[in-house]
Amino acid sequence: MIERYVTSASTFSGDIDFVITLIFVLVGFWFLVSEGIFFWLIFRFRKKDGQASEYITGEKKSEKRWITIPHLLVLVCDVFIVVAAVRVWYNVKQDLPPAQQTVRAIAQQWAWTFVHPGPDGKIDTADDIRSVDELHLQVDTLYHYKLEARDVLHSFSVPVFRLKQDAIPGRVITGWFEPTKTGEYDVQCTEIRGIGHGIMGARVFIETPEQHMAWMNRNSPGSVAAVEATTPVVLAATTPRVEE
Amino acid sequence: MAESVPVAHEAHPHHGEMSFWSKYVFSTDHKIIAMQYMFTGMFMGLIGGFFAYAFRMQLAFPGVPVPGYGLVGPNAYNALVTNHGTIMIFWVAMPVLIAAFGNYLIPLMLGCDDMVFPRLNRLSYQIFLLSAIVLLISFFVPGGAFGGAWTAYPPLSAKAQYNLTPYGSSIWLVAVALEFVAFLLGGINFITTAMNSRAPGMKMYDVPIVVWMIVIASILFMASVGPLIAGAVMLFMDQNIGTAFFDPARGGDPVLWQHLFWFFGHPEVYVVLLPAIGIVADVITVFARKKLFAYRTVLYTAFGTGVLSFTVWAHHQFVAGIDPRMANVFTITTLLISVPIAEMLFVYIATLYGGSISLTTPMLWALAFIAEFLIGGVTGIFLGASGSDIYFHDTYFVLAHFHYTFFPIAIIGAFAGITYWFPKMFGRMLDETLGKIHFWGTIIPFNLVFIPLFVLGMAGQHRRIYNFQNFPDLAHPWMQDLRVLATVSLCVMLAFQFVFFFNFIKSLRSGKKAGDNPWKANTLEWTAPSPPPHGNFAELPTVYRGPYEYGTPGRDKDYWPQNEPA
Numbered sequence: 001m002i003e004r005y006v007t008s009a010s011t012f013s014g015d016i017d018f019v020i021t022l023i024f025v026l027v028g029f030w031f032l033v034s035e036g037i038f039f040w041l042i043f044r045f046r047k048k049d050g051q052a053s054e055y056i057t058g059e060k061k062s063e064k065r066w067i068t069i070p071h072l073l074v075l076v077c078d079v080f081i082v083v084a085a086v087r088v089w090y091n092v093k094q095d096l097p098p099a100q101q102t103v104r105a106i107a108q109q110w111a112w113t114f115v116h117p118g119p120d121g122k123i124d125t126a127d128d129i130r131s132v133d134e135l136h137l138q139v140d141t142l143y144h145y146k147l148e149a150r151d152v153l154h155s156f157s158v159p160v161f162r163l164k165q166d167a168i169p170g171r172v173i174t175g176w177f178e179p180t181k182t183g184e185y186d187v188q189c190t191e192i193r194g195i196g197h198g199i200m201g202a203r204v205f206i207e208t209p210e211q212h213m214a215w216m217n218r219n220s221p222g223s224v225a226a227v228e229a230t231t232p233v234v235l236a237a238t239t240p241r242v243e244e
Numbered sequence: 245m246a247e248s249v250p251v252a253h254e255a256h257p258h259h260g261e262m263s264f265w266s267k268y269v270f271s272t273d274h275k276i277i278a279m280q281y282m283f284t285g286m287f288m289g290l291i292g293g294f295f296a297y298a299f300r301m302q303l304a305f306p307g308v309p310v311p312g313y314g315l316v317g318p319n320a321y322n323a324l325v326t327n328h329g330t331i332m333i334f335w336v337a338m339p340v341l342i343a344a345f346g347n348y349l350i351p352l353m354l355g356c357d358d359m360v361f362p363r364l365n366r367l368s369y370q371i372f373l374l375s376a377i378v379l380l381i382s383f384f385v386p387g388g389a390f391g392g393a394w395t396a397y398p399p400l401s402a403k404a405q406y407n408l409t410p411y412g413s414s415i416w417l418v419a420v421a422l423e424f425v426a427f428l429l430g431g432i433n434f435i436t437t438a439m440n441s442r443a444p445g446m447k448m449y450d451v452p453i454v455v456w457m458i459v460i461a462s463i464l465f466m467a468s469v470g471p472l473i474a475g476a477v478m479l480f481m482d483q484n485i486g487t488a489f490f491d492p493a494r495g496g497d498p499v500l501w502q503h504l505f506w507f508f509g510h511p512e513v514y515v516v517l518l519p520a521i522g523i524v525a526d527v528i529t530v531f532a533r534k535k536l537f538a539y540r541t542v543l544y545t546a547f548g549t550g551v552l553s554f555t556v557w558a559h560h561q562f563v564a565g566i567d568p569r570m571a572n573v574f575t576i577t578t579l580l581i582s583v584p585i586a587e588m589l590f591v592y593i594a595t596l597y598g599g600s601i602s603l604t605t606p607m608l609w610a611l612a613f614i615a616e617f618l619i620g621g622v623t624g625i626f627l628g629a630s631g632s633d634i635y636f637h638d639t640y641f642v643l644a645h646f647h648y649t650f651f652p653i654a655i656i657g658a659f660a661g662i663t664y665w666f667p668k669m670f671g672r673m674l675d676e677t678l679g680k681i682h683f684w685g686t687i688i689p690f691n692l693v694f695i696p697l698f699v700l701g702m703a704g705q706h707r708r709i710y711n712f713q714n715f716p717d718l719a720h721p722w723m724q725d726l727r728v729l730a731t732v733s734l735c736v737m738l739a740f741q742f743v744f745f746f747n748f749i750k751s752l753r754s755g756k757k758a759g760d761n762p763w764k765a766n767t768l769e770w771t772a773p774s775p776p777p778h779g780n781f782a783e784l785p786t787v788y789r790g791p792y793e794y795g796t797p798g799r800d801k802d803y804w805p806q807n808e809p810a
Contacts, residue, residue: 152406164563
């Protein structure tokens with residue numbers, strides 16, 4: 001259902017879409033049945049001359065089962081939904097499969113700074129590649145993200161991954177995703193964060209290993225192109241912030 | 245508590261002529277206070293609706309000055325969105341549904357002459373009015389009104405350097421706190437009156453559902469608001485005297501606020517839902533000429549919903565950085581709450597069976613409540629289930645979902661109540677033709693506003709963004725077309741509200757005289773004159789039966805007033 005509108009580009013996006021479709025089918029059924037009976041009753045029991053209303057208390061067992069049986073069936077549907085939702089949730093949020101790569105996402109008013117591992121494949125080393133509002137990933141690679149916020153709450157949301165996680169100042173929140181499709185997509189911030197909230201959009205670039213290598217070579221801290229490309233952007237992004 | 249009843253009589257020992265001021269402004273009469281709440285709520289509703297118009301215009305036509313408002317900048321956009329939400333919940337839904345109907349109906353439906361604490365009641369309205377004025381002042385201070393969303397999450401709400409509204413955010417907090425004080429006073433009054441002032445013969449199961457619902461809602465409000473008031477005090481101190489309750493750099497925790505807020509915020513949904521659902525029960529029984537199906541079941545589901553509503557709050561925080569294991573517990577409790585609510589709607593649908601349904605304006609509103617609230621209910625499942633909420637959290641899907649709950653509650657439910665009790669309140673009938681024009685002119689555009697927003701939410705459009713042109717995946721022309729459709733529908737819906745005001749004023753002046761009981765209803769308010777005088781009943785009624793005895797076999801009339809001896 002969701003793929004009709006938004007590309008599915010992570011290993012778990014299909015699972016989340018499945019939960020959504022399951023709920024859609026179950027609640028859609030109840031919705032149509034309830035509305036159908038509701039409108040039928042309105043038309044069936046319109047006021048007619050000389051026909052009085054019936055006296056039904058609804059307290060007798062034989063009457064009450066008209067609501068107790070549906071209500072038990074609703075409960076059964078709830079159980080299916082809970083099981084499906086919790087399984088996906090466990091997979092996406094509770095479980096943490098071992099990482100092939102790690103990226104750091106740092107949120108501030110009103111920009112994302114992404115720290116990518118350099119050619120050595122490790123983060124927090126001298127060859128890290130920092131970029132503003134651009135996240136570069138290699139397809140079919142399991143990433144851990146380490147999410148931080150500098151000032152207020154932010155939320156790291158990548159709709160094509162079906163992934164969303166709030167960032168909280170003072171904490172580093174770790175999670176994972178694995179991109180499955182190359183392309184360029186939106187990264188949103190979904191927690192309101194002041195005047196610039198609507199201005200900032202970041203992009204995620206999912207690249208083939210060759211494209212990713214080429215990007216890395218262009219942007220490694222040693223290369224001249226990298227210094228030119230990143231420095232002015234970093235300055236521009238930090239100026240509107242008023243520090244204590 | 246027992247002594248409180250005589251106090252009520254002392255407060256107005258004689259019901260004689262009074263000056264304009266003591267009759268309409270400083271009145272302790274529950275009906276006048278109800279009108280004060282209702283008109284203040286309607287006025288605030290116009291402001292909240294105007295805000296929606298301004299920010300929806302910005303979304304449909306970004307960067308174009310909005311007629312009647314001007315250019316909507318990013319800070320103004322945030323302030324409009326924030327205060328639209330705050331006003332519609334705290335200054336429209338609560339005063340109209342709980343305070344106006346509670347004040348008007350509780351003494352009349354219980355067959356007594358006034359609230360137990362009439363002066364407390366007056367104080368409650370005065371504090372409420374003050375809170376509304378304080379909120380409106382925040383638009384005229386340097387920096388403008390608060391723009392950190394109605395949920396006011398710190399650190400954004402806690403520090404002026406982040407939210408850029410140094411005065412607006414504190415004034416907003418004070419206004420909300422004052423509003424809570426007003427409703428605490430009102431709630432005490434509702435509960436005490438319902439417990440102590442029922443007419444002789446009226447047992448607990450003879451109390452009309454709407455009164456029960458307002459009482460349960462007041463209990464929920466009083467039990468849930470404490471933590472948020474504590475939170476508000478902490479946030480106010482963080483803002484103004486440099487404490488660090490929510491500042492992680494100095495040992496505080498911003499997530500604490502979210503727990504305090506939603507511990508109140510989720511029961512609050514039911515605080516406004518229950519009175520609306522009570523109004524619907526009273527309206528559909530009268531116009532279907534049917535006894536309410538399983539009266540006791542409705543009460544038990546309302547209590548069940550109330551208790552469960554205290555255990556679901558963290559479903560607002562699945563992705564907020566709480567321990568992910570907690571999401572499993574809150575998914576279960578949240579989906580469980582669908583059971584009593586579904587049962588309540590089943591009861592209402594079952595009530596229609598075998599009825600003799602006349603589609604008057606109040607009945608149309610009440611039926612529309614059921615049809616539309618069902619959409620709000622079923623879409624809530626997508627958000628209560630943790631797995632799907634990862635995607636839907638903070639998208640327009642959430643926004644459309646809660647408008648499909650709050651709009652039926654605060655607008656459809658309120659119109660059902662106003663059109664139903666208007667003859668009692670003012671002694672004249674509303675115009676049915678104008679009423680139906682207003683009804684269809686509200687319901688059709690309402691769906692055309694929010695169905696497009698469901699679709700946009702499924703397409704990943706996130707909330708509280710003043711211009712989507714900065715997000716390439718959200719800037720497709722078809723998405724912009726849906727935004728324009730929603731905005732145009734909103735404008736149409738707002739325009740149709742003038743039909744209501746015209747009808748209201750016209751009927752007030754020249755409507756058909758209503759008589760005591762124009763709808764042939766059973767409950768006690770219809771035995772008083774229309775409008776009831778100060779003191780309500782010439783002779784206090786005695787009750788012989790429950791409120792929903794319609795179509796009782798073996799009687800020539802299809803209704804049986806509660807006070808008519810057998």
